[in-house]
Amino acid sequence: MRTHNILLSGVGGQGTITAAKLLTTGLMNAGYDVKMSEIHGMSQRGGTVLSQVRYGDEVQSPVIEPGTADLLVAFEEMEAMRYLNYLKKDGTCVVNETQIWPMPVVIGSVKYPQGILDEVEKKVALKKVPASELAEQIGNPKTMNVILLGAIVQSMNLEHIDWEKIIRENIKPQFHDINIEAFKRGLELSK
Amino acid sequence: MKKLMTGNEAAARGAYEAGVKFAAAYPGTPSTEIMENVATYNEITSEWAPNEKTAVESIAGASLGGVRSLASMKHVGLNVAADPLFTFAYTGVNGGAVIVTADEPGVYSSQNEQDNRYYSRAAHLIMFEPSDSMETKEMIKEAFALSEKYDMPVLFRMTTRICHSKSIVDCFDREEVPDKPYEKNVPKYCPLPVNAMEMVKKLKGNIEAAKDYSNNCKWNYIEDNGSKIGVIASGVSYRYAKEVLGDDVSYLKIGFSYPLPDKLIKEFSDLVDTIYVIEEIDPVMENDIKAMGIDVIGKEVFPISGELSPDVIRGAILGEKIETVEPDQDYLVNRPASLCAGCPHRGLFYTLGKKKDAIIYSDIGCYSLGLGQPYNAGDAILCMGASISGGHGLAKALEATNSDKKAFAVLGDSTFFHSGMTSLLDVAYNQSDVCTIILDNRITGMTGHQENPGSGMTLSGEEVEPADIEQIVRALGIKNVRTVNPNDLKATEEAINWGMELKEPSVIITRYPCALKRFSKLDKEEFPEAFKQSCYVDTDVCVGCRLCLKSGCPALAFNSTVENKSGILEDMCLGCGVCQQICPMGAIKRHENA
Ligand SMILES: Cc1ncc(C[n+]2csc(CCOP(=O)(O)OP(=O)(O)O)c2C)c(N)n1
Numbered sequence: 001m002r003t004h005n006i007l008l009s010g011v012g013g014q015g016t017i018t019a020a021k022l023l024t025t026g027l028m029n030a031g032y033d034v035k036m037s038e039i040h041g042m043s044q045r046g047g048t049v050l051s052q053v054r055y056g057d058e059v060q061s062p063v064i065e066p067g068t069a070d071l072l073v074a075f076e077e078m079e080a081m082r083y084l085n086y087l088k089k090d091g092t093c094v095v096n097e098t099q100i101w102p103m104p105v106v107i108g109s110v111k112y113p114q115g116i117l118d119e120v121e122k123k124v125a126l127k128k129v130p131a132s133e134l135a136e137q138i139g140n141p142k143t144m145n146v147i148l149l150g151a152i153v154q155s156m157n158l159e160h161i162d163w164e165k166i167i168r169e170n171i172k173p174q175f176h177d178i179n180i181e182a183f184k185r186g187l188e189l190s191k
Numbered sequence: 192m193k194k195l196m197t198g199n200e201a202a203a204r205g206a207y208e209a210g211v212k213f214a215a216a217y218p219g220t221p222s223t224e225i226m227e228n229v230a231t232y233n234e235i236t237s238e239w240a241p242n243e244k245t246a247v248e249s250i251a252g253a254s255l256g257g258v259r260s261l262a263s264m265k266h267v268g269l270n271v272a273a274d275p276l277f278t279f280a281y282t283g284v285n286g287g288a289v290i291v292t293a294d295e296p297g298v299y300s301s302q303n304e305q306d307n308r309y310y311s312r313a314a315h316l317i318m319f320e321p322s323d324s325m326e327t328k329e330m331i332k333e334a335f336a337l338s339e340k341y342d343m344p345v346l347f348r349m350t351t352r353i354c355h356s357k358s359i360v361d362c363f364d365r366e367e368v369p370d371k372p373y374e375k376n377v378p379k380y381c382p383l384p385v386n387a388m389e390m391v392k393k394l395k396g397n398i399e400a401a402k403d404y405s406n407n408c409k410w411n412y413i414e415d416n417g418s419k420i421g422v423i424a425s426g427v428s429y430r431y432a433k434e435v436l437g438d439d440v441s442y443l444k445i446g447f448s449y450p451l452p453d454k455l456i457k458e459f460s461d462l463v464d465t466i467y468v469i470e471e472i473d474p475v476m477e478n479d480i481k482a483m484g485i486d487v488i489g490k491e492v493f494p495i496s497g498e499l500s501p502d503v504i505r506g507a508i509l510g511e512k513i514e515t516v517e518p519d520q521d522y523l524v525n526r527p528a529s530l531c532a533g534c535p536h537r538g539l540f541y542t543l544g545k546k547k548d549a550i551i552y553s554d555i556g557c558y559s560l561g562l563g564q565p566y567n568a569g570d571a572i573l574c575m576g577a578s579i580s581g582g583h584g585l586a587k588a589l590e591a592t593n594s595d596k597k598a599f600a601v602l603g604d605s606t607f608f609h610s611g612m613t614s615l616l617d618v619a620y621n622q623s624d625v626c627t628i629i630l631d632n633r634i635t636g637m638t639g640h641q642e643n644p645g646s647g648m649t650l651s652g653e654e655v656e657p658a659d660i661e662q663i664v665r666a667l668g669i670k671n672v673r674t675v676n677p678n679d680l681k682a683t684e685e686a687i688n689w690g691m692e693l694k695e696p697s698v699i700i701t702r703y704p705c706a707l708k709r710f711s712k713l714d715k716e717e718f719p720e721a722f723k724q725s726c727y728v729d730t731d732v733c734v735g736c737r738l739c740l741k742s743g744c745p746a747l748a749f750n751s752t753v754e755n756k757s758g759i760l761e762d763m764c765l766g767c768g769v770c771q772q773i774c775p776m777g778a779i780k781r782h783e784n785a
Pocket of ligand 1: 217218219220265267268301302555556557575602603604605606607630632634635636637638
């Protein structure tokens, strides 16, 4: 099997790293060779976060070459645009419909750009998912990342892996049920 | 058992499996998680050292005492530890010793991009360079065996990508190695001039002997794909090359990178017509191989700085670029890192940034974020601890040039313990009027909240007597010392004005915990109210003057609730009250018992 590439982009604190961890653990258990790369220098202090996940028969590089990602999963709208160059021409971009203001917007020196997703849609295949909103609905905003995990699994046809088991084994017991619920919502979302 | 591990986790696992009993480190990206993971193995006594020099010295002592021991640090940390390193090379080891240096091609979170492979050449020490996590673990184990075989500490060079990338690791059991009781041996362990020349000879003989190992070990090997083009690569560069070039070229993979396998390189050069040497940062292998009289292509086609990546190699060797969809820059706004909501550095930088007569020698830590907008509070940075000694020299120059500017030094608690203490001794001894501000947020913040001698807790979670910064400062000979709460803007301003006027050394300690810190018992006692409240903007009172935004707090969002008025993201706000004190209208209010 050729190597598949998934890029997760977001902003510090959105749970991209946990989502990537669950994803890679599932892929490894399913018997794939897996590599993941993460640069988390100043992410805690408001920077962008990028997790690169690669899986297949034998994976060499831990990083994705620009123009080769099968899937770009942006946890925030601007972070979809920022990393678009990683996506294959015929790749898919899944975006969580939410905006997190960067410092220059927060202090009112520039406005958050309008119409980002319309612009992204002109360039690549786009699936908009209201993961943050759904997470609020099911009662825990933090489960947004697991909703997006569901969307990834659906997009990459990875339903054959026992994700509920992965969630149970890697998330604190008191959050099992809500995360499994979140995961199921995510699976349905991007259909 | 198979596990997905980062290189850092794998290095720690390797130490565990190798029977290591003692380990010490000073935190620094990208190496920090090595020691955090070592600490999860109860069989290993693991410690945060005050700095890298003490870490290496303590493992030299542990080695002398007969156990396997490991030290880890970021690339610049090895500069701090270079003094013991070069002579530890002379004494050699009793129990095996491995020193991990984590280099930062591309400088993700460092102050420079030095190539620590030069240290292996300069100190005559064996070096390993893994290309993924499994190799990291297995090479660490072999490094211990070789340390004992060749009687030297072994250098282990990782890079950010290796440290922070995950790949699959097969975990094995720990192998207990027999302790080697200490035996007195003055000629071996005391590099007095009478002994030193013998020691050099022994070291150089051992490193020469290691060449044989290099030529025959499993870490250096040829993959002959019948091509006339060959690639010699080490570390992650080898993976990038394989990714792009696959089986179209032949490879000489280098994992044991000093001394280089001279015979194997010669053999490889006979096999192919053209050789590319692919390595990050400096042309270290390239120059060594050229010195063997073998012609190779290296830095004339590959970048001399920055991280390599598959696309860089594709461009350099194949002249190709995969087509991409480019982002539209009009839709992007940068996300510069900022001080967190509730960060105790905010009050200080808001206040200090207003002092136009201050020249601020800053340091390495979260406070380097004080240099940027909106504070602009910083003029220079060099290396850890340099704020105070740099500030001292600056103060002397300002005096000599009759300047009316004032020198300030700004550094954190961990940096003070690391190397600021000796610098402050310089100030006290040689008397300059630099005003030193120690931002004591009760933790090593920048690198992800490691305990330090002042936090009252060790790496293994043991409570200890916290080092008292104020007492240390006084003991060093500084008479003018004040401790303030930096969230109290009035007190902070008064202290800065006081330091500004003094014509002799002074120290201000701003004492308040990092907002992300896990509170210890001591913290809870000392700061019972911290981070328990939040503020809000009364939009009827707010006039939209934006002065509060000068606090640079990410929890403040202009326009977020009412157009042209300030707002506070209440789930982010921790109620430090800095913006509340700035607001001239009294529009920012505090929720009671939030
Ligand atoms: C020689 C060296 N070792 C380690 C580091 C990595 N490093 C950068 S900042 C920092 C700690 C800063 O902690 P502290 O001084 O307490 O300031 P804070 O970040 O908490 O404000 C460390 C360890 C470095 N840059 N140089």
